[in-house]
Amino acid sequence: MNTPHTTHHTLLKIGVLGAGSMGSGIVQIAATQKHQTVLVDLNEEALNKAAANLKNILARMVEKDKIDQATADVIMGRITFSKNIADFKDCDMVIEAIIENLEVKKKVFAEMESVVSHDCILASNTSSLSIASIASACKQAERVIGIHFFNPAPLMPLVEIIPAVQTSEATTTTSRALIDSWKKVTVLAKDTPGFIVNRVARPFYGEALKIYEEGVADFATIDWAMTEIGGFKMGPFTLMDYIGNDINYTVTESVFAAFYYDPRYKPSFTQKRHAEAGWFGRKTGRGYYNYAEGVEQPQPKKDEKIGKEICDRILVMLMNEAIDALFLNIASREDIDLAMTKGVNYPKGLLVWADEMGLANVLAKLEHLFAEYGEDRYRPSVLLRRMVRENKTFF
Numbered sequence: 001m002n003t004p005h006t007t008h009h010t011l012l013k014i015g016v017l018g019a020g021s022m023g024s025g026i027v028q029i030a031a032t033q034k035h036q037t038v039l040v041d042l043n044e045e046a047l048n049k050a051a052a053n054l055k056n057i058l059a060r061m062v063e064k065d066k067i068d069q070a071t072a073d074v075i076m077g078r079i080t081f082s083k084n085i086a087d088f089k090d091c092d093m094v095i096e097a098i099i100e101n102l103e104v105k106k107k108v109f110a111e112m113e114s115v116v117s118h119d120c121i122l123a124s125n126t127s128s129l130s131i132a133s134i135a136s137a138c139k140q141a142e143r144v145i146g147i148h149f150f151n152p153a154p155l156m157p158l159v160e161i162i163p164a165v166q167t168s169e170a171t172t173t174t175s176r177a178l179i180d181s182w183k184k185v186t187v188l189a190k191d192t193p194g195f196i197v198n199r200v201a202r203p204f205y206g207e208a209l210k211i212y213e214e215g216v217a218d219f220a221t222i223d224w225a226m227t228e229i230g231g232f233k234m235g236p237f238t239l240m241d242y243i244g245n246d247i248n249y250t251v252t253e254s255v256f257a258a259f260y261y262d263p264r265y266k267p268s269f270t271q272k273r274h275a276e277a278g279w280f281g282r283k284t285g286r287g288y289y290n291y292a293e294g295v296e297q298p299q300p301k302k303d304e305k306i307g308k309e310i311c312d313r314i315l316v317m318l319m320n321e322a323i324d325a326l327f328l329n330i331a332s333r334e335d336i337d338l339a340m341t342k343g344v345n346y347p348k349g350l351l352v353w354a355d356e357m358g359l360a361n362v363l364a365k366l367e368h369l370f371a372e373y374g375e376d377r378y379r380p381s382v383l384l385r386r387m388v389r390e391n392k393t394f395f
């Protein structure tokens with residue numbers, strides 16, 4: 001990319017491949033940020049649906065006086081809809097958001113590279129695939145990078161920027177500056193399974209499910225503990241019902257496999273059975289809770305002592321995961337904390353929270369679990385042990 005382009009982001013033409021929920025959200029952001037955009041999907045119906053959805057969203061923004069009609073028309077006018085990858089030919093960056101399948105992604109990356117100019121950046125919005133493998137499909141692998149938005153893309157501030165081993169410094173710098181110019185919060189993550197958020201957040205679901213399976217408490221009580229005592233916006237079971245147990249289970253399973261079956265990431269039968277039963281959550285009317293009309297929701301047992309135990313157990317597992325991510329240089333301590341507050345709305349960054357709880361306390365709680373269960377799942381991070389030994393804090 002040449003200099004004028006890097007300093008005047010509005011001049012860039014942006015391509016988006018895949019008109020599903022993520023692709024249409026990304027194109028909305030880019031068009032709102034004054035870019036000419038091309039949205040390509042092989043499926044005509046997906047394109048029509050995306051166009052209709054985008055019109056509706058803009059119409060609602062006009063109704064709410066967030067933008068005027070003229071602006072809505074201009075934004076819509078900046079988007080070209082196409083079924084042909086060749087229409088990416090003048091793009092300065094293309095962001096891919098198609099089906100989560102490595103073989104298919106590699107095929108489209110090779111195809112995209114054959115039509116774009118030699119300085120066009122090719123990015124993937126993948127949640128779980130290795131950027132290095134996707135990049136390997138390209139002759140100029142140094143132009144390939146991960147740019148991971150969260151759902152819904154126009155509303156969630158976080159974007160993870162993931163350079164592969166092959167990615168050039170220039171590709172990373174230009175990509176991050178561009179997404180920053182879209183008023184997003186960017187964090188830099190290593191090309192490892194789950195990047196930052198989908199790795200560090202695993203215990204929020206996994207430990208909650210384990211607590212339930214042990215019969216310590218029911219779904220409603222665990223959700224109550226995490227919201228009322230922990231200060232989280234949503235409890236783990238309510239959140240899994242939102243995300244969908246099918247999707248959340250698949251992510252857990254793929255992170256587990258990608259970490260060479262590290263027992264820390266072991267999926268749960270409870271969630272597997274819910275997914276198998278078709279109890280995906282809100283979208284199917286039933287998940288851990290029953291969303292049918294008129295059904296009374298179960299009430300939590302508000303025992304403060306048990307609530308605090310549940311909350312502390314999930315929290316120290318989350319903190320341990322964040323600390324281990326820092327230990328393994330997945331991201332900086334600032335970015336690890338930003339990722340969890342801006343990507344999944346945690347009330348506090350986990351590292352700053354661990355400082356507040358006292359690192360010696362965090363370690364003691366983990367060691368208690370480790371001794372009690374004798375499971376590798378509870379092993380405290382080496383970095384946590386060192387920090388306690390040296391009497392240090394993260395911030």
Ligand SMILES: NC(=O)c1ccc[n+]([C@@H]2O[C@H](COP(=O)([O-])OP(=O)(O)OC[C@H]3O[C@@H](n4cnc5c(N)ncnc54)[C@H](O)[C@@H]3O)[C@@H](O)[C@H]2O)c1
Nearest residue numbers: 018019020021022041042043046097098099100126127151
């Ligand atoms: N949904 C999320 O919460 C979320 C969050 C972050 C990242 N992601 C990632 O974003 C990507 C897209 O996810 P989504 O939820 O928007 O999917 P989706 O199923 O809503 O949309 C995918 C779109 O890609 C199109 N498509 C499939 N193969 C294609 C091809 N070869 N060429 C052109 N178009 C093709 C489909 O027609 C469909 O319209 C995935 O890699 C996913 O892992 C999803």
